């Protein structure tokens with residue numbers, strides 16, 4: 001059975017040309033970038049070149065990029081590094097949005113629970129949009145950092161990060177603004193300077209690069225406390241021997257993602273529109289989530305009454321369609337989505353999220369077939385439960 005993979009927001013395969021660039025650094029070159037010998041210098045040059053390439057994609061200075069081991073680590077470094085460095089002077093208050101990925105939300109909650117920070121969680125509207133005014137209203141004289149994501153990983157909603165950063169800085173010029181742009185790279189234009197943020201997180205494996213590599217962009221002049229101490233790599237901001245092949249792969253993937261973005265954004269938006277129309281036509285009562293928001297290309301997201309996510313995903317998997325509930329980490333556990341909850345959905349619907357995310361290989365025939373599979377699975381699940389969504393026949 002050929003499988004239809006509609007879970008590209010969870011991760012993506014490494015693109016062939018990305019792998020080709022990585023391979024010599026896995027097999028031939030043996031250098032540690034910190035070694036003074038020739039092999040070490042080759043590895044150092046590869047890391048330096050990769051930093052230049054990512055800087056060119058973002059339109060920033062290469063010294064503003066810190067390579068990390070993941071998007072999660074970049075988020076942790078941003079939040080913990082700013083809090084530790086600036087908290088004693090500027091205050092220990094954090095503001096994060098209610099729809100952040102757990103890498104931000106759980107980190108902020110943990111810091112609050114341990115007494116390291118105070119926390120305000122800013123809400124969103126029913127379309128997953130976070131208003132600049134509500135974020136700025138949460139900022140006080142003690143607010144050291146605000147973190148609001150660029151693209152929501154459960155709904156694809158694009159936040160107006162530039163307006164949020166401007167509103168926050170107007171309210172308190174000393175407050176730093178971080179954006180988790182892990183789902184933004186390759187989907188929307190990302191220029192940290194134009195966004196007006198101070199820190200921005202990225203991850204390679206969402207853009208056809210390898211897993212286990214991320215980056216934190218930090219505006220020149222913004223100091224933060226290292227969370228990995230040791231050999232002083234990454235200008236003392238993240239000690240660890242550099243993942244040379246991974247970093248090279250990240251740079252190749254970022255360039256490729258930026259090159260194909262205009263065409264893929266258009267193509268995948270059309271694919272998602274087609275999938276949404278087919279699901280709406282074939283699944284009575286299916287709600288398209290965040291439909292009023294500006295959405296990043298590649299997201300078709302639903303809440304389907306009477307079809308709990310874990311049950312539906314298992315049924316789809318058996319029928320050859322791979323999708324997810326919300327974030328990859330949450331699927332498998334029948335917990336209501338914190339994002340849909342923040343959007344005002346009752347628990348029953350928040351536990352019935354379906355996220356389909358397209359990729360470069362997705363075809364119109366696949367989305368048509370997936371819609372039919374989804375419709376069949378939902379009908380069977382509803383029939384078994386003897387339940388139909390309120391006010392919906394069939």
Ligand SMILES: Cc1ncc(COP(=O)(O)O)c(C=O)c1O
Pocket residue numbers: 009010069070071072073075101103149151152153180182183203204205212213214327328
């Ligand atoms: C918005 C967002 N932030 C952070 C992460 C974590 O990135 P990584 O998997 O590289 O740790 C993800 C991954 O799902 C994400 O979607």
